[in-house]
Amino acid sequence: MKSDELRGKLQELQELALRENIDIGADIDRLNRKLATGDETAWQRVELARHQERPTTLDMIRLMSERFIELHGDRAYGDDPALVGGIATIRGVNFTFLGHQKGRNMKENLRRNYGMAHPEGYRKALRLAQQAERFGRPILTLIDTPGAFPGLAAEERGIGEAIARNLRDFSTLRTPIICVIIGEGGSGGALGIGVGDRVYMLENTVYSVISPEGFASILLRDAKKARQAAGLMKMTAPDLRDFRIIDGILAEPGAGAHTDHQAIAATVRQQVLRAYDELSKKRVDQLLRERSARLLSLGDYRAGEETVSRGLFARLFSGRRGG
Numbered sequence: 648m649k650s651d652e653l654r655g656k657l658q659e660l661q662e663l664a665l666r667e668n669i670d671i672g673a674d675i676d677r678l679n680r681k682l683a684t685g686d687e688t689a690w691q692r693v694e695l696a697r698h699q700e701r702p703t704t705l706d707m708i709r710l711m712s713e714r715f716i717e718l719h720g721d722r723a724y725g726d727d728p729a730l731v732g733g734i735a736t737i738r739g740v741n742f743t744f745l746g747h748q749k750g751r752n753m754k755e756n757l758r759r760n761y762g763m764a765h766p767e768g769y770r771k772a773l774r775l776a777q778q779a780e781r782f783g784r785p786i787l788t789l790i791d792t793p794g795a796f797p798g799l800a801a802e803e804r805g806i807g808e809a810i811a812r813n814l815r816d817f818s819t820l821r822t823p824i825i826c827v828i829i830g831e832g833g834s835g836g837a838l839g840i841g842v843g844d845r846v847y848m849l850e851n852t853v854y855s856v857i858s859p860e861g862f863a864s865i866l867l868r869d870a871k872k873a874r875q876a877a878g879l880m881k882m883t884a885p886d887l888r889d890f891r892i893i894d895g896i897l898a899e900p901g902a903g904a905h906t907d908h909q910a911i912a913a914t915v916r917q918q919v920l921r922a923y924d925e926l927s928k929k930r931v932d933q934l935l936r937e938r939s940a941r942l943l944s945l946g947d948y949r950a951g952e953e954t955v956s957r958g959l960f961a962r963l964f965s966g967r968r969g970g
Contacts, residue, residue, distance in 0.1 A: 689877035692884075693859055695851035696830045700905035702912065704731055704746030704789040707829060710912035711919070712737050715744070721770035724804060729760040729796070730768030730840070732775040734784070738920055743779035745772045745840050746789030749830070762831075763796040766809040769839045773813050776820055785823040785923055788840040791830030793858060795839065810839040817842035818942055819935065823926035825919055827897070828852045829904070844938050845922045846892070848884040849911065850899040854892070855882035892945065 664670070695701070708715050715735035719726040732745040747764060750756035772788075779786050795806050817824065817840075824843035832841070832854035848854060855862075863869055863876040881887075884896040897918055900910040926934065 689853075689880070689883050690859070690874040692851045693853055693873075693877050693882075695903045695905070696853045698903060698905045699751065701791075701830055702904055702908045703751075704744075704748050704791065704829070706908055707789055707912050707915060708733075708735050708744055708746075710909060711735070711916040712742075713739075718775060719771070721767040721774055723770055724767040727760075727765050727768030727771060728758055729762055729792075730764040730772055732772055735787070737787075737916060740920075740923065741784050742787045742919075742923075743775050743784045744787045744789065745775060746829075747792040747836070747840075749791060760796055762792040763794060764792065764836060764839070765796050765801045766804040766806045769795075769806075769809040769813050772840050773809075773816055776817060776824075780820045780822045783822065785825065785927070786820070786843070787919055788824070788826045788843065790826060790828045790832050790837045790841055792833050792836040793831050794833035795836035807835075810835045813839045814842055818938060821931045821935065823923060823929075823934065824938075825922045825926070827915055827919070828854055828893075829915070833858065842938075842942065844926055844934060844941070845894050847895045847897055847918060847922075848887060848893050849897050849904055849915075850884055851903050852884060853877075853882040854884075854887050855880050 702710070705717075712735035715733055717731060717733040721727070729748060730745070731748045732743065735742050735744045747762040748759050749762040750759045776786055778784075795801065795810060797806075824845075826841050826843035826846045828837070828841075828846070828848040830849075830852055831837075832848070832852065834856050837854065857865075857880075859873040859877040859880060859882075860870050862880055863872040867876060881890070884893065887893045888896055895918070897911075897914050899914075900907040904911040929937070
């Protein structure tokens with residue numbers, strides 16, 4: 648029996664167990680892990696990250712918070728439904744939340760542009776982040792996008808400038824920022840709200856500069872080799888933790904976050920509050936120093952005991968260490 652067929656049977660077994668109220672989640676999870684190895688592991692996680700029933704940003708906020716209000720508009724062009732934001736109360740703490748929003752069906756996805764934000768989405772995010780700084784609210788970002796929208800209209804309205812400005816300004820915001828990748832973390836579209844003091848990934852999510860299909864098409868000269876590309880790209884949560892790009896991995900229930908929205912929201916809520924409790928004890932100047940050091944170290948790699956690269960952000964911002 649092929650691995651895809653085995654996973655299908657395991658999914659049927661899990662659904663039966665849920666109907667009959669039999670707790671075999673740990674056994675199912677162990678079997679899924681045994682099936683998932685090498686490139687297969689990476690591709691399986693790509694598929695789970697894109698699962699249609701995976702909880703969205705607004706799903707997570709509804710489940711995590713006691714109450715929330717969504718805020719709209721960038722005060723320059725308009726509102727972008729692909730990137731949502733507002734204020735949410737979690738365990739009595741008022742957070743400013745930002746996140747990419749996908750749809751559940753064709754109609755919703757067309758409205759949300761499949762979670763691919765335009766410039767006004769990133770400008771709205773920056774407006775709300777700066778508001779959070781003024782009012783002393785911590786910021787929570789939930790990342791789930793294939794990437795920023797690459798269309799002509801987005802280019803005309805300055806998508807590159809909007810993301811670059813967010814990278815610069817988020818790095819110096821004088822309030823704690825906690826980022827969680829809940830689905831796809833695609834390229835600059837993810838980085839536009841991905842600069843923070845703590846960055847976490849759910850177990851079955853991915854984070855990369857390009858999609859496996861794009862990588863396969865460009866470097867392997869065959870888009871059909873996306874499964875192989877996913878393994879080569881080192882885009883899964885364990886890979887990113889090994890590279891010290893993220894601070895931790897949040898376990899998903901059963902066969903994935905799509906099987907139990909309540910459980911994964913509770914896990915994220917607990918980690919967000921734990922991180923906030925830690926970060927809120929730090930003085931602002933210490934917070935900024937540590938955030939700067941974290942960003943400037945990204946991209947460092949070692950050959951033996953020698954550091955070969957100064958890091959991606961260090962090269963981008965060398966000579967511009969203000970703030």
